[in-house]
Amino acid sequence: MSYQGKYFKISCYIENISNKQLRNTAAPSFFDGLENIKGVQMLTPSLGFKIINTRGFANTTNVRFTQMVDGFDNQAPHIGARIVNALGPTDLDIERVEIIPGTTSALYGLNAINGMANFITKDPFTSTGIIIQQKTGMNHLGDTNSDVRLFNESVFRVAEKIGSRFAFKINFSYTSGNDWIADDRTDLNPNANLGAGIGGGINNPAYDAVNGYGNESSNRRTLTLGGTRYVIARTGYNEKDVSDYDIENVKGDIGLYYKFSPKTTISYTYRFADLDNVYQRANRFTLKDYVLQQHAFEIKNEIFQIRAFATSENTGKSYNLRSAAENLDRRFKSDNNWYSDFTSAFNNVIAQQGMNVQQALAATRSSADLGRLQPGTPEFQQALNQLAAVNNWDEGAALRVEDWLIHGEGQVNISKTISPDFEGNTGLQLLAGVDYQSYIIKPDGNYFINPTAADTYSTLTYSKTVGFVQAGKNLFDGLLKLSATAG
DSSP states (O other), X not given: OEEEOSSXXXXXXXXXXXXXXXXXXXXXXXXXXXXXXXXXXXXXEXXXXXXXXXXXXXXXXXXXXEEEETTEEOOBTTTTBOOTTTTSOOTTTEEEEEEEESOOHHHXXXXXXXXXXXXXXXXXXXXXXXXXXXXXXXXXTTOTTSOOEEEEEEEEEEEEEETTTEEEEEEEEEEEEEOOOOXXXXXXXXXXXGGGTOOSSTTOTTOOBTTEESOSGGGEEEXXXXXXXXXXXXXXXXXXXXXXXXXXXXXXXXXXXXXEETTEEEEEEEEEEEEEEEEESSSEEEEEEEEEEEEEEEEEOSSEEEEEEEEEEEOBTOEEHHHHHHHHHHHHSOHHHHHHHHHHHHHHHHHHHOOOHHHHHHHHHHHHTTTOOOTTSHHHHHHHHHHTTOOOTTTOOBOOOEEEEEEEEEEEEHHHHHOTTHHHHHOEEEEEEEEEEEEEEEOOSSSOOOOSTTOTTSOEEEEEEEEXXXXXXEETTTTEEEEEEEO
C-alpha cells in the first residue's frame, strides 16, 4: 500500500482496523482494543494513562510513537507524548484506525521511530444523527487496598448535514473510575547494609519500597553508630498516602465542515480535555485539573492541502509524588535535624535499654519520627495541599507548566497544476511543500528553565521551518519508481 506523507511517497505496510472490528473488540474502549491488534503493545502505567507501541524499546511516555487524529498530532507538548486518548475521538465518532508498525520517521519526523497510529473520525456529511452510549463496570474486586469501585463512561455524538455544503458534529465524553493502587513494597535497596549484617526488607534502615517515596538515594546518609557504619534512609511515605487515585476525563470536540466544491473541503475542529489522572515518567505524578486544548484547521483538494493546528497545555493543580513525600518529611523536620536526632536516639537506646541492633534501629526511627505527619489526618492533608501548590521541588511538589505547540504545513501537487493529465502522460510526479513547527513554553523552574541569566521564568520558544521539492518518475509500467527530494 502506498502512503502519502509530508515529504515524499513511500510504500509501507498499514494495519487498517475498521469500525466494525473496533466495536466487536472485548475491551472498555476502541483505544483499549488496539492492544489486540497484531504487532501492537500497550504500556499501562495507570488505568487512565496507556501508551501505544509497535516496535522497538519504549518507556512509559513513548515519545517515539506518533499518534494522530485525522492527520493532526494530539501530543501533550510538555510531556512530548499522548495521554491515552484524552484528546482523541470517542467510541461513537471513530471510523477506523490506521497503524504503521515500525519506523515512519521519514514521513512523520523523529517522533515516529517506533510507529504511527492515525485515528480517522466519521464524516458528518455521511454519518449523521444523535447517538448516546453508556458503559458501567467495576474494578478492585478482591483488592485488599480498596472496596469495589465503579467505572463509568457516558458518551454522546450529534452530527448533522445542512444542505449539500455544510455539516457539523459535536462529541462529548465523561469517564470516571478509580485507578489501581500502586503498593509494591519490595525493597529496591536490599544490599545497603549487608556489611552490617542486615538484609533487605522492612527491617533494613535504608529500606526503599518500590511504591514508597522520600527514601530514595538522595534521602539517605551513612552514619557511624556504635562504631559500625549504617546506611540510613528517611522514613518516607507510601504512594497511596500521597496520591489521588480517582480518575476523571472530560473531553469533547466540535467540528465544522464546508464544501466549496465536491473535491474541496475546509474544516475547523476544536478539541478539549480536562484530566484527573496518574502519570508516570522518571517520577509518578498526580494530574489534577490538567487541561489540553487544540484548534485544528484544514483545507484540501486533489491539488493542494493546508493544515494548521495549535495545542495548548496547562498542568493545573498537578503535583510530583516523590517531591510531595520528601517535603512532607522535611516540613516536619529538616534532614540535618532528623539525622542528628537519629544518632542521639540510637546511642541512648543502646546504652539504656540493652536491645539488639535491629531492635535499637527500629526504636531509634520511632524516636526520630515523633511528631511526624500521619497519613489520613487533617494536618497531613493540609500540608500535602500546601506542598502541591509550591512550584519548587526542593520545597514543594507542584507541576505547573503552560505551553503551546503550533504547527502548520502545506503541500502542492505541481504535476496537477500544470495539467490534470501531466502525470498520466509523462509518469512524472512533482511535489513541493513547507512545514513549520514551534513550541512556546512558560518555564516552571523544574522541568524547564530559561538558561539566560536573570530570565529563569521568561518564555522559551523553539521553532523549525522545513521546505521541500520532490520529483518522482514511474518506470517499467509502474513496477519501479525513482524519486529525488531536496529540502
